[in-house]
Amino acid sequence: MTLDLRIFTEPQQGATYDDQLAVAQATERLGFSAFFRSDHYLAMGDRDGLPGPTDSWVTLAGIARETSTVRLGTLVSSATFRHPGVLAIQVAQVDQMSGGRVELGLGTGWFAAEHAAYGIPFPDKRFGLLEEQLEVVTGLWNTPVGETFSYSGAHYQLTDSPALPKPVQPRIPVLVGGGGPRRTPALAARFADEYNQSFPAIADIGPRITVIEQALADAGREPGSLVQSVALVAAVGQDEAEFTRRAAAIGREPAELREHGIAGTVGEAVDRLKALEAEGVQRVYLQVLDLxxxxxxxxxxxxxRRQLG
Structure with a gap:
């Protein structure tokens, strides 16, 4: 299997819809398999975020109508942002609008400041929210047409939902990530099609894959039935000068990028990607910060990509 490369953006740092569309269309034109974006409402660090945040699923709906082959998704939507019934409708609708090209990454949420900025509740304990959201969203999608879905949990209650609309895909791929030692791997083994490590230490990637494979075995799933992916910052140049220029453009130090990302010259990037593949990584989300x-x-x-075979 050839390593799958995807493009991942952080629009909360300052990007219009048109900026994102241009990247998504380039992603499609250049043959990357997917365009993913973060789901945040506030810029991080010293960025002002102008012209302001864009909602991930509104944006992906627009891009769905202006692309034709590239897959689209979130890395990752926050369980605190939307009721799972609403999220299931939104994602299923964008799947219809795209002709069946949507994937859903879902996590607990972590950025307290964006919740305070927009009046979104941010409870201390959110893992239960995530677990119930996965139960509700997948339950709604999997309910046969003509039947209803009900759910009674600690956080969400649904009564006789018609469980509509349905996605185009028989199963929308679900992505779960996180660094918890037990609960997150178990949750991924229960619900997910893909497990993502976001910005891990390079040395931790292989051992974490081993943990996830054990969770699959504990859940009675086949080995290798969960796509193993990582998200890492990307900054590459034809030569050292071009790499240094790209590092400066995103406010990062070249040495730090080389340590933590897919960075340096073309040869260095190829070597890093091949090493990740040898560790068991099947998919890499290239975090592109200069849109x-x-x-x-x-x-x-x-x-x-040409040198990866």
């Missing part, structure tokens, strides 16, 4: 630099995507497609 105006479409030449960066072209370099990955033309030089880096």
């Amino acid at each position: 105006a630099d479409l030449d960066h995507l072209d370099l990955f497609a033309r030089e880096v």
